[in-house]
Amino acid sequence: MKNKRENPFYCDVCGKTLAWKANAITHMRTHTGEKPFSCKACGKAFAQKNNVKEHMRTHTGEKPFSCKVCGKAFAQQNNVTRHMRTHTDLKEREKPFSCEVCGKAFTQQTDATVHMRTHTGEKPFSCEVCGKEFALKHHVKEHMRTHTGEKPYSCKICGKTFACQNNVTVHTRTHTGEKPFSCKVCGKRFADQSNATIHMRIHTGEKPYSCEVCGKAFTHHTDAKVHMRTHMSEKRYLCKICGKAFAQQNNVTRHMRTHTDLKKRDKSFSCEVCGKAFTRQTDATVHMLTHTGEKPFSCEVCGRAFALKNYVKKHMRTHTGEKPYSCKICGKAFACQNNVTRHMRTHTGEKPFSCEVCGKAFAQQTDAKVHMQTHTGEKPFSCKVCGKAFAQKNHVTKHMQTHSGDSKNFNA
Missing domain, CATH: 3.30.160.60 (Classic Zinc Finger)
Incomplete structure (x- = not known):
């Protein structure tokens, strides 16, 4: 650093001129990287003394x-x-x-x-x-x-x-x-x-992010990224046993349990009543409540009983009207986080649940389960009046109207 004239001071490195010697010395540290002042609390170093003073407020919480x-x-x-x-x-x-x-x-x-x-x-x-x-x-x-x-x-x-x-x-x-x-x-x-x-x-109406394959536009970049996986070329997660491709890793994990040898090994907790197996002890314990009918947790407002404590917490929102979870795209509010996850698929077009028989994809797991009945022929709901069986509960309700108009007489 030279003083070409008495004033200003001139930097040999970048040519910048400064009016005061102190400023010139501080400026040189941007080139040398020198940080002679450090915080006594955490040791972080600074080029200027006043920066240390400002930094100290992150420790003291002072906001003057x-x-x-x-x-x-x-x-x-x-x-x-x-x-x-x-x-x-x-x-x-x-x-x-x-x-x-x-x-x-x-x-x-x-x-x-x-x-x-x-x-x-x-x-x-x-x-x-x-x-x-x-x-x-x-x-x-x-x-x-x-x-x-x-x-x-x-x-x-x-x-x-x-x-x-x-x-x-x-x-x-x-x-x-x-x-x-x-x-x-x-x-x-x-x-x-x-x-x-x-x-x-x-x-x-702005949708600044678009799919490079089909051109579909989205309001958020993560939605575009998730949507891209719906195109076959983007199913980069593979099953190591059969080679089936999936858009998301968690779908591979779920699919792996369909292979018999892994299913037996991964479901080491079974129900003593019906023998149904589970991957976690907590799931087996909760399942047992379906046999015992035990519901140890109740709502303080209406007295409704629940098998799990967190169900009471969710139920309470029906009384308070609280909806703490919201969609980042449209702002719609929900009482439960999993409802937000399901709702998001209406924006992204994501269909993470697929039929193992024909490959048809669905946004909701319940829809995939109902669809499977078209392959298995299972009809678990029946009419109490005539005994006719149906695949879905709402179909029984509609059918009952052909009798007395009473929609309560059905068996599951």
Whole structure:
């Protein structure tokens, strides 16, 4: 570093000029990588002393800067400045940087630069382990944790650990109930910005992700990825015994049990009453309740009894109206997580359950089970009046109307 004149100071490496010697010394560390200041709590090193002071707040929890509009507190002043733009009146005024391609406006130049990569497809940063490419450098750092298993950020309420700080922030809202992002069209609120963005596509009709094979469009990239597996060439998970291909690994695991030698080995827990075998002891214990009729858990509101404790918890939502699980695509809410999983297939077109006889695929396991009866000829439901047998319970109900109109007399 030279002082060509008394002022400013000139960097020999990149040619940048700085007004003060202290700034010149700090700037040189961007080239040398020197980090002479370290945190006494965790040992993390920094190039500037004031960065250590700011970092210490992650340990102490101190947030000395607050928003004058809503009072929300922050550890750094620049975070307050950025947050201020979330208030509508300021947001409209403070997006001076726009994309030359689509015109989208941003509050910061760096955001506009990063956004441009969505048009150019540029991903200048790559993982040294697997070669995966990224548009941002810090995304590589976060991705590396998938290889190392490192989860340095934890929830202060329940202790759950995460690889990224942002994930902790979003997770914490499951405890606080905070939903800071809202839809401008219908007002629905979300805990995560990405979910709000995806939801907006319901109103705009935007489906930016499409299938490369058939052209079907989707609102979310994961849905497009799952859909791709419905094309035969994408069934990359194979059964080691018969070679049958599947779109997902869990389908292979389920299929493997159809091979007799494995079925006997994998179902080591059997029912003492009927001999039915199970892969887990807990499943066998629960099954026994179908013979004993025991239902030790009951609802405090209506008194309805259940065989399992978690069934009571789910049932309680019929009284409270609580629907804590929602679809990330359309926002529809559900009382149970497995209902969300089933509902998602209406968007993705995924049909993970297939008939072992003819190969026909189904979105729901119950539909696959009913379909199997067309091959086996099984008709487990019968009419109490005339004895006619049916494959499905609702068929008995319809049939009963041909008698007295009473739809209660049927056997299973």
